[in-house]
Amino acid sequence: MVQKKSLTEDAQEVFRAIALIELGARMQVLESELTLSRDRMIRLYREIKGVSPPKGMLPFSADWYMTWLANIHASLFYNTYVFLKHEAGCSHLDALTKGYRLYLEHCKHSDAEPVLDLTRAWTLVRFFDADILQLTPCCRCSGKFVAHKHDLQNNVVCGACQPPSRAGKTKRAAIAKHNREAAQAA
Ligand SMILES: [Zn+2]
Incomplete structure (x- = not known):
């Protein structure tokens, strides 16, 4: 029809x-x-x-969002998405496109390579809608980060507050900045 x-x-x-x-x-x-x-x-x-759309399956695993850097990027995007949808009254699709543009801008301003592509961002929202993922508050910066649905909710620390040792000096500097900003915002 x-x-x-x-x-x-x-x-x-x-x-x-x-x-x-x-x-x-x-x-x-x-x-x-x-x-x-x-x-x-x-x-x-x-x-x-200028090319045909790529064929093949979409990424399916929610575990992708749990690696250190991906988790920081996913959390940044999803917090923006939630704000646009629930506070600014955007539709799901508007929150997705606007939230994703804001995420790209944020990466540009922070001189960071975007880790989350639009399809990953969209899949992330689907995982939240399907109750596979949740936002968990960080006990240090009180920011909310992406976690598995049944992960611990109390006394957990986000990736930005607790970088792996391989993250290196530049990222530690960025994290120190994040912590200072969080302390100021608190
Ligand atoms: Zn934190």
């Missing part, structure tokens, strides 16, 4: 698709978020990216 959409609704869907593709969304993300036909989305993808 062909879904009847007004011209403006249709245009809005195209704009949403363009925004997602520009941010690096895979086809699976577009297909589950938008109502455009698969053929149109593939055409849009080719026009914007």
Whole structure:
């Protein structure tokens, strides 16, 4: 059955698709978020990216978000997403695209290479929606970080407050800065 959409609704869907593709969304993300036909989305993808969309499965494991650096990046993105959705009243899709843009800006300002791609960010939200992940408060900086649903909730420390020794000097400096800012905010 062909879904009847007004011209403006249709245009809005195209704009949403363009925004997602520009941010690096895979086809699976577009297909589950938008109502455009698969053929149109593939055409849009080719026009914007100049290549066909990559095939293959999406990353499925929630464990990816638990490694030290990925956890810091995922926590940064998800806190922004939650703020946009619950405090700023954004829809899920707006919170995803705006939150992801803010995350990229934050990386740029901190001279950090983005670790989380748009598809990982989208999958992260799905894991939260499916109750696989939760936000856990850090007992040092009181920031909230991404953790498995049934992990301990009390007296736990986030990755930014407790870097692995291999993280090196630059990252320790960044963490010291994070701690100072957290102390000021408290
Ligand atoms: Zn912390």
